[in-house]
Amino acid sequence: MLSLHQATEAAVPVAIGVFVDRAVTTGRIEPLLWCVLMMVVLFAVLSNAWKTGARQVVWAIEYETHLLRLEIAQRVLDPRGHRTGLRSGELLSIATSDAEKAALVMRGLSVGAAACTALIVSSVSLLLVDVPLGLGVLIGVPLLVLGIQALSPLLTRRTSSQQEAVAQTTALATDLVAGLRTLRGIGAQHNAAARYRHSSQDTLRATLRAASTNGLQDGVTTALSGLLLAAVAGVAGWFALHGRITIGELITVVGLAQFVAEPVGTLGYASQIFARARASAARLSAVLSSPPQTVTGTATSLDPAKPLLTLEGVSHGTLSSLTLVLQPGESVGVLCYDPRDADALLTVLAGRAPEHTGTVLIGGTTLEELDVDLLRRTVLLERHETDLFEGTLRTNLLAEKRLERVMTAAGAADLIEELDRPLADRGQALSGGQRQRLGLARALLAEPPLLVLHDPSTAVDAVTEELLAEGLADERTGRTTLVLTSSPALLGKMDRVVVIADGTVVAEGIHSDLASSDAGYQEAVLR
Missing domain, CATH: 3.40.50.300 (P-loop containing nucleotide triphosphate hydrolases)
Incomplete structure (x- = not known):
């Protein structure tokens, strides 16, 4: 449904170009009415596709988060124990924050597929208007996406470090709250507060490093997509001045060039989601795949004649x-x-x-x-x-x-x-x-x-x-x-x-x- 939404979004500048060439420049009423009807249908499909797709994505994310939390809880509460070596606070952070971030892969996958659909529809439309323009977009967009992806490994590493720091601080907070009476009894609450402050500052630094990488990726995505838009619009304007394309086609090209910036930015956003989800999924996997502390078999009865x-x-x-x-x-x-x-x-x-x-x-x-x-x-x-x-x-x-x-x-x-x-x-x-x-x-x-x-x-x-x-x-x-x-x-x-x-x-x-x-x-x- 989100792909249908993006396809219809890409079709809007195409429809406007047709509207100008067939109705505005000719001054005929019949094409004008057909164009108005076409726009009404297009926007009805567009809005309903977005509403349905967005609802399904949110449902999928929440449901998957719930299932992941149940899996982690079941593993942690397994009577055979686990060999993760993690404290209760760290496990709590994995069951909440990491489960939520890992489930966001649903959003990354759906919006990424929708962005690819938008780019395909835009590229085909540009090829139909002018082959060189279409080829420019088809070559420029993949290069742009590859450039954005170059920052993903760094973002994954920094996000993983951030999640580990958050988990350690959460575990320390849980331990301190549980032992508050004891700490006050031995007069160690000031040392405990200093230890938590140090851990919290480490977490802040890790979060800022992850945020700076995220911001860098956003900035690179916006800058490169803007340059691509300017290049496509400039070439299209030159072609229109020399009569190679019509006014309606110029409007279509400029509109698609502006629109292309959105799916390119969406691909950058999806890349960030995948990086964060990958880091959280690795932590979830470490818990779910940890071997049990207790080795058990299948015997279901005892011999009453033997010592208990x-x-x-x-x-x-x-x-x-x-x-x-x-x-x-x-x-x-x-x-x-x-x-x-x-x-x-x-x-x-x-x-x-x-x-x-x-x-x-x-x-x-x-x-x-x-x-x-x-x-x-x-x-x-x-x-x-x-x-x-x-x-x-x-x-x-x-x-x-x-x-x-x-x-x-x-x-x-x-x-x-x-x-x-x-x-x-x-x-x-x-x-x-x-x-x-x-x-x-x-x-x-x-x-x-x-x-x-x-x-x-x-x-x-x-x-x-x-x-x-x-x-x-x-x-x-x-x-x-x-x-x-x-x-x-x-x-x-x-x-x-x-x-x-x-x-x-x-x-x-x-x-x-x-x-x-x-x-x-x-x-x-x-x-």
Whole structure:
């Protein structure tokens, strides 16, 4: 439709030339009426083609942007993870700004095709009027377009640099907003502001470099198209003075020469769109094609006769040939003298350590062979950091059955009466202990066969910690629980405790025995 619009636009000066030669110079009424009717039809087609084509282009851009954002969101939220190495703010910038710029290729393609149509119609019309004039346009326009394209690689590079700088600044802003309380607590808000100011200035410089290249391309396009227009108009005027072409043909040539500047400028604009879209598409492609962190298979069932969790000679990070077995329904506490051992163990259990050595079995099936959906239903890993969403406490828990019982088990009985309390983004109005207990309650409500908890009581007082330990003991029926903690209240409720030092198991037993006989255990736990 946009090509039809440009074709009819190019036909306007041709129609005016015919109007002058057939009606104005002859003074006849009948040709005049036919010319008026022709102009009415021409402009009706012209306006409706533009209206329809422009609407379809906008629809296509918005729809494609939406699909790209869904693809990025699906990739980022993939339970297998991703290896992009990008922070949340950078991914947010790619899902918003880059998706929008990449989808603009729809506009570049459509207006570029329309501009080519306009140039073809104009060139053919000029050839019909005078062959040398037509050849001049046919040769001059491609040379002009090639000259404009010479700046596209530079614009692509500078646009890519600009988008990267914007993404880094967005990521930094996201991190600073999330950690504002901490920054104020340690008095580092001024340093953080200076760091953001420096990043923002880098982004400004990158944006100005991209804008200067864009402006240079616009200026070159306007100047060269103006020179082409002047050359064509001058030659046509000379031909008219010597009777080689009629007055109507002169008007047609001058009108087409003026019109040609528009599609040439449009081709320059389309070139800029393609350059920006190419840079953004490369960033989108990097995320969409990034390999998953977790390697998963297709196994969709577990062997109920096998231990629910088995680690055989697992080495990853600081772990060294770690062996650990959990039977169904068993509660096991793990005390790591080195916090790095706990982090490495959690990474392995989350399936985010494909380079580990040894074997990790879930219900007798290796972690790599399990279907990702079965793995997520079987193993729930709740770290002590909790993500809460805007809404209410109740909507963050997404359950009604057993809600009060689970809230009590998580040591959050004091929040039962506030379930309909509105929450700000990330639950910023709640204390760290309240967020932690809500995360634990949410994990208990999920009822996973294997629940892995990492320091679930680090942000609560001793009384609440004791209530939480008792609640977990009451709620563990039929569930296998692995708790990485140094809390004596929690370890005292476990069926057994495994002690890890230097990446391997060095002691195992019940809490009371270890506390009375192991000096290292006493130093790490008793307080």
